Amino acid sequence: MAQNYSHNVLKRFLHYRQCLIQFQRHGFRKVFSYSLGKEAGASAEQVRKDFSLFGIKGSRRGGYDIDYLLNSINDIFKQNSERLVILVGIGNIGQALINYEGFKENNIHIVAGFDLDPSKYIKRFAIPVYPPDRIPEIVRQYGVKTAIIAVPEISGQVICDLLLSAGIKAILNFSPILLKVPDDVIVNYVNLRNELETLFFYL
Amino acid sequence: MAQNYSHNVLKRFLHYRQCLIQFQRHGFRKVFSYSLGKEAGASAEQVRKDFSLFGIKGSRRGGYDIDYLLNSINDIFKQNSERLVILVGIGNIGQALINYEGFKENNIHIVAGFDLDPSKYIKRFAIPVYPPDRIPEIVRQYGVKTAIIAVPEISGQVICDLLLSAGIKAILNFSPILLKVPDDVIVNYVNLRNELETLFFYL
Numbered sequence: 008m009a010q011n012y013s014h015n016v017l018k019r020f021l022h023y024r025q026c027l028i029q030f031q032r033h034g035f036r037k038v039f040s041y042s043l044g045k046e047a048g049a050s051a052e053q054v055r056k057d058f059s060l061f062g063i064k065g066s067r068r069g070g071y072d073i074d075y076l077l078n079s080i081n082d083i084f085k086q087n088s089e090r091l092v093i094l095v096g097i098g099n100i101g102q103a104l105i106n107y108e109g110f111k112e113n114n115i116h117i118v119a120g121f122d123l124d125p126s127k128y129i130k131r132f133a134i135p136v137y138p139p140d141r142i143p144e145i146v147r148q149y150g151v152k153t154a155i156i157a158v159p160e161i162s163g164q165v166i167c168d169l170l171l172s173a174g175i176k177a178i179l180n181f182s183p184i185l186l187k188v189p190d191d192v193i194v195n196y197v198n199l200r201n202e203l204e205t206l207f208f209y210l
Numbered sequence: 211m212a213q214n215y216s217h218n219v220l221k222r223f224l225h226y227r228q229c230l231i232q233f234q235r236h237g238f239r240k241v242f243s244y245s246l247g248k249e250a251g252a253s254a255e256q257v258r259k260d261f262s263l264f265g266i267k268g269s270r271r272g273g274y275d276i277d278y279l280l281n282s283i284n285d286i287f288k289q290n291s292e293r294l295v296i297l298v299g300i301g302n303i304g305q306a307l308i309n310y311e312g313f314k315e316n317n318i319h320i321v322a323g324f325d326l327d328p329s330k331y332i333k334r335f336a337i338p339v340y341p342p343d344r345i346p347e348i349v350r351q352y353g354v355k356t357a358i359i360a361v362p363e364i365s366g367q368v369i370c371d372l373l374l375s376a377g378i379k380a381i382l383n384f385s386p387i388l389l390k391v392p393d394d395v396i397v398n399y400v401n402l403r404n405e406l407e408t409l410f411f412y413l
């Protein structure tokens with residue numbers, strides 16, 4: 008839970024970025040903390056505090072330069088270097104991720120996929136697909152540290168353990184289970200069912 | 211932002227549920243707040259406070275009954291009634307959602323899909339697919355209040371406005387933009403790129 012505070016800051020930064028891109032599209036070049044905060048649902052103080060945390064500076068009179076903010080945020084997320092990922096599980100979600108434009112457009116490359124089903128090795132996906140026992144070899148070859156798990160619940164932890172032993176340090180998990188990982192490994196969860204269920208609560 | 215606190219509580223409940231299901235699989239029938247908290251990454255006090263918020267009771271000696279907890283959580287999320295959704299955008303993500311087992315298994319039914327591409331109306335998906343201008347009619351027919359947006363960025367707000375005018379009150383948005391909605395409409399965001407990017411930050 009120690010990373011929680013920092014994780015919320017990061018989420019806000021990604022949120023700021025979405026707002027900034029929209030401002031930029033509308034032709035704006037400068038933004039004040041209160042207008043960015045208003046758009047992003049945060050206070051002006053929060054915006055200034057978040058930016059100063061990463062040494063991002065604005066002027067009281069002129070506000071923040073939007074180009075400068077976007078570059079700074081991209082630096083935080085290392086967007087200017089190539090970001091490599093492997094994908095385990097080439098089912099519905101996995102196949103959608105292979106073709107997901109939001110990755111390709113942003114220097115995120117899925118270098119290889121893994122699946123237990125041999126028919127997946129022959130099918131022509133946009134990435135090569137291998138059996139899971141080749142994970143250590145491919146991870147080493149590409150020096151990749153990040154993996155996406157999109158396998159059914161029952162194989163989630165087995166695949167996770169295999170990834171950890173191959174040296175993976177960051178996991179995006181679509182499998183609906185809580186993964187057991189050591190403290191130096193970070194896991195983000197996307198649970199599509201949970202996202203829908205909180206909506207039904209409010210209705 | 212007013213709903214934020216409550217939203218975090220709901221997320222914790224869904225997290226508790228995942229843990230409880232795992233406990234149950236391991237043969238446990240009772241659980242104490244500290245063991246559930248430990249598994250879910252929350253304090254025992256937090257667990258007790260969350261449960262008491264919804265009138266869920268345990269005993270100091272025997273802990274909480276796991277069956278009772280799971281039923282109570284399912285009640286909170288209205289899992290025992292049929293939960294209907296429409297889906298706009300039958301691209302990669304949309305098609306994955308149509309076949310997503312996590313919805314089907316949990317009484318969540320996508321009743322219809324919508325897409326601008328006429329070839330999608332002919333293809334045999336597991337749900338009927340219509341042009342977006344039929345959204346108001348289908349929403350009325352099924353009395354559905356919840357929608358998933360899985361369209362490209364550029365059409366996100368247009369589709370959102372169409373959904374709102376048809377009476378939709380809750381949206382799960384996969385489109386990478388912030389939607390403008392009135393205060394009585396709730397939006398959950400799933401931004402797959404952002405989920406991956408926070409991982410790259412930590413590496």
